[in-house]
Amino acid sequence: MASGDTLVTLHPNNNNAPAWFYVAFTSGATEPAIGDTLWGDTSNANGVIEWYSLEGGAWDNTGTGYILLSNHNGTAWSSGENATANSTAAGDHLTLTALPVACAATLDVVRSDTMVLDFDATVNEVALFTCLMPRHYAGGGLTINVGVSSTTNTGDMSWALFLKSYTDDTDNLSNVGTDPSALKVFAAPNFNTAYDAASVAGEIAEETTAFTDGADMDSIAAGEYFHLLIMRDAQDSTNDDMAADAELVFIEIKET
Numbered sequence: 001m002a003s004g005d006t007l008v009t010l011h012p013n014n015n016n017a018p019a020w021f022y023v024a025f026t027s028g029a030t031e032p033a034i035g036d037t038l039w040g041d042t043s044n045a046n047g048v049i050e051w052y053s054l055e056g057g058a059w060d061n062t063g064t065g066y067i068l069l070s071n072h073n074g075t076a077w078s079s080g081e082n083a084t085a086n087s088t089a090a091g092d093h094l095t096l097t098a099l100p101v102a103c104a105a106t107l108d109v110v111r112s113d114t115m116v117l118d119f120d121a122t123v124n125e126v127a128l129f130t131c132l133m134p135r136h137y138a139g140g141g142l143t144i145n146v147g148v149s150s151t152t153n154t155g156d157m158s159w160a161l162f163l164k165s166y167t168d169d170t171d172n173l174s175n176v177g178t179d180p181s182a183l184k185v186f187a188a189p190n191f192n193t194a195y196d197a198a199s200v201a202g203e204i205a206e207e208t209t210a211f212t213d214g215a216d217m218d219s220i221a222a223g224e225y226f227h228l229l230i231m232r233d234a235q236d237s238t239n240d241d242m243a244a245d246a247e248l249v250f251i252e253i254k255e256t
Contacts, residue, residue, distance in 0.1 A: 002255070003140055003255055003256060004143075004254055004255065004256075005254060005255055006252055006253070006254050007133065007134050007137060007142070007253045007254060007255055008131050008132075008133075008134070008252075008253040009250065009251070009252050009253075010129050010131070010228070010250065010251040010252075010253070011115070011249075011250055011251075012107060012115045012116055012117040012127075012248060012249075013107070013115060014129055014130075015105070015107075015117055015127045015128065015129060016128045016129065016130060017104040017105070017106075017107075017127070017128070018070065018104055018126065018128045019070075019072070019102075019104070020047075020050065020068060020069060020070045020072075020102075020103055020104065020126065021047070021068075021069055021072065021100035021101055021102050021103055022066050022067065022068055022069070022100065022101050022103050022123070022124055023038070023066065023067050023069060023077070023083075023096050023098075023100045023101075024064075024065070024066045024096070024097045024098055024101075025063070025064065025065060025066065025067065025083070025094040025095060025096055025097060026063075026064045026094070026095050026097050027061055027062075027063070027082075027092075027094055027095040028054065028057065028058075028059055028061070028062070028063020028064065028065065028093070028094045029059060029060065029061045029063070029092065029093055029094065030059060030085065030091070030093040030094075031054075031059040031063075032049050032052060032067070032085035032086070032093065033049070033085070033086070034049055034050065034051060034052075034185045034186070035048065035049065035183060035185045036048070036049045036085040036086040037049070037085070037086055038067060038069060038083050038084070038085055038086075039083060039084050039085075039087065039088055040075075040077050040078060040081050040082075040083050040096070041081055041082040041083060041084055041090035041091070041092065042078045042081040042082070043075055043076060043077050043078045043081060044075055044088070045072070045073060045075040045076060045077040045078075046072070046073050046075070047069030047070060047071055047072045047073070047100075048069060048070050048071040048183055049067055049068070049069060049085070050068045050069065050070050050185070050186065050229075051067070051068040051162070051186065051189070052065060052066070052067040052068065053065045053066055053067075053235075055235070063094065066124070066235065068103065068124075068126070068231075069100065070183075071183070072100075077096065077099055077100055078096075079096070079098055079099045080095065080096060080097065080098075081095070081096055082094070082095050082096075083095070083096055101123060103123070103124060103125050103126050104125065104126065104127070105117040105118060105119045105125045105126060105127045105232075105248065106118050106125075108245075108247065110149070110247055111149075111202055114149075114249065116149065116247035116248055116249055117247070117248040118245040118246075118247055118248075119232035119234070119245060119246040119247075119248065120232070120234055120245060121234055121242060121243050121244055121245060121246075122234055122235075123234060123235070124231055124232065124233055124234050124235055125231070125232055125234070126229055126230065126231045127229070127230050127248065128227060128228070128229050129227070129228045129229075129230075129251070130225070130226075130227055131225070131226055131227070131228060131253070132223070132224070132225055132226075133220050133221065133222055133223060133224050133225075133226060134222065134223075135222045135223045136222070137221075137222040137255060138222075138255065139213050139222075140213060140255045140256050141210065141211055141212045141213040141216075141217065141255070141256040142163075142210070142211040142213075142217055142220075142253055142254070142255065142256060143208050143209070143210050143211075143253075143254045143255075143256045144161055144208065144209050144210075144211070144228075144251060144252070144253050144254075145206055145207070145208045145251070145252040145253075145254060146159065146161075146192075146195075146206065146207060146208075146209070146230070146248070146250075146251055147204045147205070147206045147248075147249040147250045147251070147252075148195070148198075148204065148205050148206075148207075148246050148247060148248055148249060149198060149202060149203060149204050149205070149247045149249055150197055150198065150201065150202075150242065150244050150245065150246055150247055151201055151202070151244050151245070152197060152201050152242060152243065152244040153197050153198055153199055153200055153201045153203075154197060154242065154243075155196075155197050155240075155241045155242030155243060155244075156193075156194065156195060156196055156197065156239060156240060156241055156242060157195040157196075157197070157232060157239075157240050157242050157246050158191065158192070158193045158195065158232070158233040158234075158236040158239040158240040159191065159192045159193075159195055159207075159209070159230060159231065159232055159233065160189040160190070160191050160192075160230070160231045160233055161189060161190055161191075161192070161209050161211075161228065161229070161230050161231075162186040162187065162188075162189045162227075162228070162229040162230075162231070163186065163187055163211065163217045163218045163220060163226060163227070163228060163229075164184060164185065164186040164187065164218050164226060164227045164229070165217075165218040165219055165220040165221070165224055165225075165226045166184065166224065166225045166226060166227075167221075167224065168224070171184045172184070186218070186227070186229060187215065187216065187217065187218035189229075189231070190209050190210070190211055190216070191209075191233070192207055192208075192209045193233075193236065193238075193239035193240075194207075194239070195207045197242050204249055210256060211256075228251070228253075230248070230251070232246050
């Protein structure tokens, strides 16, 4: 496989809309870990931490930010309750500022009957794609090209891309019989914070994000199953100021 050759192409209807949600927090006292289970101290609602962002303060009771949760146990959270990471015993590690917000990007049909995924301008939203790395991948790393349109030509977007590999006879998809916190986690995301809207509303703007072969892309190997999670970081007030939905048209994964 040559550098620059396409490995995988993804389109909105390939998305597996995850039933995940964001919780905003304040009074952050104890830094959690990716893969921890976050428990509501009052409700006993819980979910697995896929990612979190400390937006202000520090982990000294002043931390504020938001957490992306999966694997919700179905119990309703209490607005404003305290929550504890990885323990059913109340520990008041942080305080939820509101009820969880669903975060899946939504399918839409726009100009010329084009199917897109809409990512909100004010609330972080995500899309999840399942892929198989082609067996001709030669280990050169990945360059992920994202095509986005919008009803505006003004402003910038901030995107985060996450990768998670599933190694043969090693990683468990269902995690049957074990604690949810042991689920395979995503590698740290790579950000593209300089993604400009297209010069003309309705046109497609394309930007690339690079991943180095190895830990940066969770060591995805040729022939290996993997997940790609893409998030519009609409709450990034510094780098995301496009005041309209970002319409994801396609994703191309190339060998760098």
